[in-house]
Amino acid sequence: MSDTRHSFGKNGLTATVSAHGAELTSLRTTSGQDLLWNAGPDWKRHSPVLFPIVGKPPENLTLNGKPVTLNQHGFARDMTFHWVERTETGCVLELEDTPKTRALFPAAFRLHLIYRMEETGLHVGYVLTNPSEDAPLHASLGAHPAFMWPLRPEAKRAGHRLTFERVETDQIRRISPDGLLPDGAPSPIKDRVLPLEDSLFEADAIIMLDVHSKAVDFTDPDGNGLRVRWNGFRDLGIWTKPGAGFLCIEPWYGYATPIGFSGDFSEKPGLLHLQPGESWEAFWSVEPV
Secondary structure (H helix, E strand, C coil), rough: CCCEEEEEEECCEEEEECCEEEEEEEECCCCCCEECCCCCCCCCCCCCCCCCCCCCCCCCCECEEEECCCCCCCCCCCCEEEEEEEEEEEEEEEEEECCCHHHHHHCCCCEEEEEEECCEEEEEEEEEEEECCCEEEEEEEEEEEECCCCCCCCCCCCCCEEEEEECCCCCEEEEEEECCCCCCECCEECCEECCCCCCHCCCCEEEECCCCCCEEEEECCCCCEEEEECCCCCCEEEECCCCEEEEEEEEEEECCCCCCCCHHHHHHCCEEECCCCCEEEEEEEEEEC
């Protein structure tokens, strides 16, 4: 058994998870169809874990007077997690604060990633715990899975769509290099459907704050594809690089720093606030439809 990777499967799906970043690196049907992006030149990741921030931090950020020196989306995606459990149908990984993480983000935390192949598809769970005896934990956590677009190698990108579980608001949010823009933009989602085209992402990600849906279908022109579900997450990002062969469907708790924010990290909009000993749980799942 490899120390760096773990593969598992059930009912026609197989998955591989890496200890580096606790990242899902493969999701494949028994017929050999790849559902997850292959980390090609356009974007060299598959499904990173975003923690303890979603997006870029502002400059000169501090937490309780101590410097916060995070890269975009934080450090979890670039750290080695510890294997807690490994079975034929899943695995559990853990990341805890260390002197190295506290130099970047001065807070105690314990993060578990739980991968489990269920009857219908893959379940990915998150448990974030504040192990401190006296200090709250302020953080964001997000998922960033990239699925193949087109869904089938022989298909064209045109005609793919997202169909949301519920009617969504008529405004989305956008980001600039300086952070989350203050004003909403008209939503391209009409009657729960978002027809996908590269022009949607020329202004970067589509951001949906307080998203109403807890599921979305990503389908090709024939109606075949994937259903992504989530719970515990509050916000949703949808992103690709125009012309690249993937689409990211990203449940988040948190979002990019608003333009002009200059307060303490604990005051950043969109964070989780966990009291000593408190835990937060969330999940996303994906299944063929």
